[in-house]
Amino acid sequence: MKHKSMRKPRSAALAVLLAACGTTTAVWADDEGMSRDQLDKTLEALVKGFYGTFDVSIDGSSKGMGGMVAYHIDYFSNGTGILSTTPKGPGIYGQPSDVPYGRVGFQPAISTNASGIGWRGSHSIPGTDTKFLIQIEANVGLTYSPGVQTGYTAQTNGTSGAIGLGNSFIGFGGADWGAVKVGHGVTPYKKSTDRLDPFAGMLGDMPTIMGNTGGDNRVEFNASMEHAIWYESPKYSGFSYDMLYSPGQNRTADADLNLAGQSSNCNGGNIPGSGNLLNICDDGGFDDAYSIDLKYETKNLYLTAAGELHRNVNRNSDGIGSNSPVYAQWMSEGDGVNPWLNWGLYDAVAAAYGAQGSCLAAANANNYYCLNATPEFQGDIANEWAFKVGGQYITDFGLTVDAIFESMHRNMPAALEWANERQRNGWWLAATQELGPADNINFGWAHAGKTPGDPAGQHNYNPQSTGDSADMFTFAYKHKLDKQLYWYANVAETVNHGNAHFDLGGGGHGIKTDCHDGTTQPIIDYTSAGNTTWGGCKPWGVSLGVNYKF
Numbered sequence: 001m002k003h004k005s006m007r008k009p010r011s012a013a014l015a016v017l018l019a020a021c022g023t024t025t026a027v028w029a030d031d032e033g034m035s036r037d038q039l040d041k042t043l044e045a046l047v048k049g050f051y052g053t054f055d056v057s058i059d060g061s062s063k064g065m066g067g068m069v070a071y072h073i074d075y076f077s078n079g080t081g082i083l084s085t086t087p088k089g090p091g092i093y094g095q096p097s098d099v100p101y102g103r104v105g106f107q108p109a110i111s112t113n114a115s116g117i118g119w120r121g122s123h124s125i126p127g128t129d130t131k132f133l134i135q136i137e138a139n140v141g142l143t144y145s146p147g148v149q150t151g152y153t154a155q156t157n158g159t160s161g162a163i164g165l166g167n168s169f170i171g172f173g174g175a176d177w178g179a180v181k182v183g184h185g186v187t188p189y190k191k192s193t194d195r196l197d198p199f200a201g202m203l204g205d206m207p208t209i210m211g212n213t214g215g216d217n218r219v220e221f222n223a224s225m226e227h228a229i230w231y232e233s234p235k236y237s238g239f240s241y242d243m244l245y246s247p248g249q250n251r252t253a254d255a256d257l258n259l260a261g262q263s264s265n266c267n268g269g270n271i272p273g274s275g276n277l278l279n280i281c282d283d284g285g286f287d288d289a290y291s292i293d294l295k296y297e298t299k300n301l302y303l304t305a306a307g308e309l310h311r312n313v314n315r316n317s318d319g320i321g322s323n324s325p326v327y328a329q330w331m332s333e334g335d336g337v338n339p340w341l342n343w344g345l346y347d348a349v350a351a352a353y354g355a356q357g358s359c360l361a362a363a364n365a366n367n368y369y370c371l372n373a374t375p376e377f378q379g380d381i382a383n384e385w386a387f388k389v390g391g392q393y394i395t396d397f398g399l400t401v402d403a404i405f406e407s408m409h410r411n412m413p414a415a416l417e418w419a420n421e422r423q424r425n426g427w428w429l430a431a432t433q434e435l436g437p438a439d440n441i442n443f444g445w446a447h448a449g450k451t452p453g454d455p456a457g458q459h460n461y462n463p464q465s466t467g468d469s470a471d472m473f474t475f476a477y478k479h480k481l482d483k484q485l486y487w488y489a490n491v492a493e494t495v496n497h498g499n500a501h502f503d504l505g506g507g508g509h510g511i512k513t514d515c516h517d518g519t520t521q522p523i524i525d526y527t528s529a530g531n532t533t534w535g536g537c538k539p540w541g542v543s544l545g546v547n548y549k550f
Contacts (some may be wrong), residue, residue, distance in 0.1 A: 031339045045121065050550070052117035055201050057490075057545030059515040061109055061504065063104040064493075064538030070098050070459040093144035100459075100534055102518015112142045113545065114201035114508035116166050121430050122173075130174045133181065135164030143510075167224065178233040185230055188242035189308035192293035193390045198432045198442040200508055202399075203541045204474030204492025206404075206428055207507030209446035213384065213408050213422040215470065215502040216533065217512045218268065218284065221308055221386045221408065225289055226267075241294045248287035254314050254381050268313075282376065286384070287312040297533050302392040309385040313410070315455075316342065318419055319377035321532060324456035325463050331374065335360045339378065340415055346375035377419075382411045386423060400433030418453040421468075425449040430474075437480075444474035454499050458535035465498035468535075470497075472502070484550060490543040499535035513539040 084391070102317040110387040118137035124130060169183025186194075190211070197206035212220035230244035248267055267272055268284030293306035319327065319341065330338040335347070335358040343358075349358045353369035364370045388406035395401075410422035430444040448470040481487070494504050496515070503514035 018302050024499070032314040046119075049119045049121045050117065051120070052115075052140070053547065053549050054115050054140065054142060055113040055545060055547045056115075057111050057202075057543045059109045059115060059203065059511055059541055059543045060106055060111070061203070061511070061539065061541030062106045063100070063513060063515065063517070065100040065104045065515075065517065065534055066161070066538055068100055068460050068534050068536070070534075077244065100517035104517050109511045110143050111510035111543075111545075112140070112144060113510045115140045115142055118166060118168075128174075129176065130172055133169070133171045133173050133179060136168045138161060138163045139165045170413075173232075175234065178231060180229070180231050182229045184224060184226050185228050185244065185322070186224050187228075187289075187291040187308060188230070188244055188293035189291045189306045189386065189388075190224075191242065192295060192304040192306040193388065193404055195302065196390050196392055196404060196428070196430065197444075197475050197507075198400075198402070198430055199444055199476055199492075201547075202474070202476055202488070202490045202545070203505050203509055203513075203543045204431070204444065204472055204490070205505075205507040205509060206444070206446065208494065208504060209448050209470065209472050209502060210388075210404060210406055210426050211386070211408075212448075212502065212506055213386075213410070213424075214284075215421070215448065215496075215500055216516075217503055218270065218512055219504050219506055220268070220284065220310070222386070222507065225277065225291070228289075230291075235297075238296050238298055239294070240297075242292065244289075244291040246289040248289075248311070250285075250287060250304075254282075254316075256313070282314045282316040285314045286310040299392045300396075303389075303526060304391070305387075305389045307387045309383060311383050312381050313384045314381050315422075316377040318380060318381045318455035318457065318458070319375060322419070322456045323461035323463075324418065324454070327374075327456065340380075340413075342378035343375055346373075348511050349373075377416065379413060380416050380419070382413065384408070384410045390428075398440075400432040402430040402432075419455040420453040421451045421455060424469075425452045439477070439479050440450055442476040442478070444472075444473075446472040448500065448502060456499070457532050458499055458515075459532055460534055460536070461499055462535070465535075467498045468498035470494060470496045470502040472501045472504075485546070485548045487546045488544070490545070491541070493538065494541035495538050501533040501535050501537060504539040504541055513541055515539065 036510045116139040118135060120133075120135040122134070123132040164184065167184065167186050169181040169185055171179055171181030171183075173179030181318065192208070193210075194200070201202070204489050207219040207222040212219045213221070225244060227249060228244050228246040230242060233241050250267065266281035266283075266285035268281065268286060270281075270283060288311045293304055296303045301452075336343045347355070347358055350364070350367065350369045350373075353367060355364045355367045355370055358364070359367065359370035364524075371386075373538040386406060386408040388404055390402070390404035392400065392402050404427070406423060406426040406428075407542040408422065408426070412419055412420045420447055425447040426449060427447045428444070430442065431445075432440055432442045434440045450467065450469050454461070454468055472492065475489070476488050476490040478486050478488045492504055494502050495517055496502055501515035503512055505512045506514070515533040515535070517534060
């Protein structure tokens with residue numbers, strides 16, 4: 001029996017917690033008729049609803065760019081592309097542009113990884129078996145100040161340390177029929193294979209390769225969707241499924257504006273103009289999204305299949321600064337000749353920088369914009385979709401094996417297929433071996449298969465390369481201190497082949513080690529004045545961290 005002297009402090013604590021959650025008015029509106037026992041039960045239910053993960057690591061990583069050299073490109077004479085005998089000269093403001101610029105070697109860092117807190121609860125609807133469901137999450141910056149999450153290679157208006165980030169929703173659910181939820185949710189495509197990644201939040205976690213169509217810091221098919229509605233089925237003899245729909249909420253015909261309905265970002269997770277591009281959503285903004293999964297689970301076996309579609313993905317910016325011989329030929333045809341280059345927009349922006357008429361005119365040879373930028377594509381808008389199958393088997397001797405096969409596609413216009421880096425297959429294989437009640441070791445390998453093409457924006461793009469692929473290798477040792485707390489040691493490397501430029505940490509790890517050098521010029525361009533990538537980099541890193549869950 002609870003002592004009466006405890007009731008008043010508990011009521012006070014309940015008031016503080018409810019005020020912190022912003023629910024004081026709703027719960028306390030009829031507090032005059034609430035008994036002390038009811039207050040105790042409400043407090044107990046509220047406290048039980050909180051959960052969270054805190055993960056901090058001390059890292060050291062290198063971009064793996066040793067020996068790389070960039071070459072000039074021939075746009076206007078014969079359209080042959082790279083001039084492999086002529087290294088690039090000094091960039092704008094005297095920065096070297098023939099080799100990676102800045103601190104691209106080993107660098108220490110302290111990182112917050114996939115950390116957040118949340119609260120979930122339910123309210124029984126009288127006379128039915130249905131419950132009203134609510135969940136709200138917030139990410140936590142343990143090693144940095146809360147604010148806009150941005151960097152010199154990618155910008156977003158999303159903030160850290162804000163309530164509503166993560167998996168937040170309201171909905172209705174019942175044991176017999178499942179649940180319908182509306183809010184900001186993890187896609188079924190992502191959720192179906194989350195359990196197959198023993199390195200979640202670490203360097204070299206699964207989404208660095210899997211679900212990543214472009215090989216950079218954004219993982220297109222491993223996301224949480226804003227303004228989404230989804231259904232989660234109950235289990236039927238081990239089977240279950242989930243379905244999600246997210247309307248694009250974009251009135252434009254080419255999905256190049258940020259979304260209506262309180263969103264500050266494009267529908268690809270970045271702000272208009274992210275990455276020093278034009279101030280529109282032409283670097284992956286898309287329209288409607290659909291996601292579905294099917295799962296089967298027993299004591300030792302888990303199997304899943306999942307698919308996801310993004311409609312009308314706008315990638316016109318892939319044309320800016322292309323080093324491809326095809327692009328060089330199109331440029332050499334002259335201003336306004338080739339219909340796949342947006343000369344109208346190019347000349348309009350150049351005019352804002354003081355150019356007179358066409359950027360190709362001799363009078364504009366020294367114009368800042370004409371000297372350092374090229375036209376973006378026109379009409380590079382297509383559906384992107386992905387499909388995968390995966391499985392997990394847990395043996396009776398402490399070994400867990402995870403495997404995934406994934407196929408991603410972009411339905412490009414035929415004339416632009418040479419620039420299609422978004423279509424490929426991928427493989428994931430991981431194994432965890434328990435060494436006892438407190439220790440385990442984890443091995444992982446991911447492979448990104450070859451793509452049909454490449455937009456050729458890399459500083460050192462090689463048009464003769466036909467083997468643009470990547471392999472990632474990851475190892476982690478974990479030691480449990482109790483059921484909620486463990487520490488880990490982690491090492492990983494991504495080996496890019498040809499022009500590929502996959503990073504390290506593109507999934508949930510806080511600090512990304514990518515293939516961008518330290519250039520910070522305001523235009524991405526073929527003279528290396530901008531912070532484009534270097535193909536074939538081999539980023540690697542080590543990490544020592546601690547993870548606590550409650």
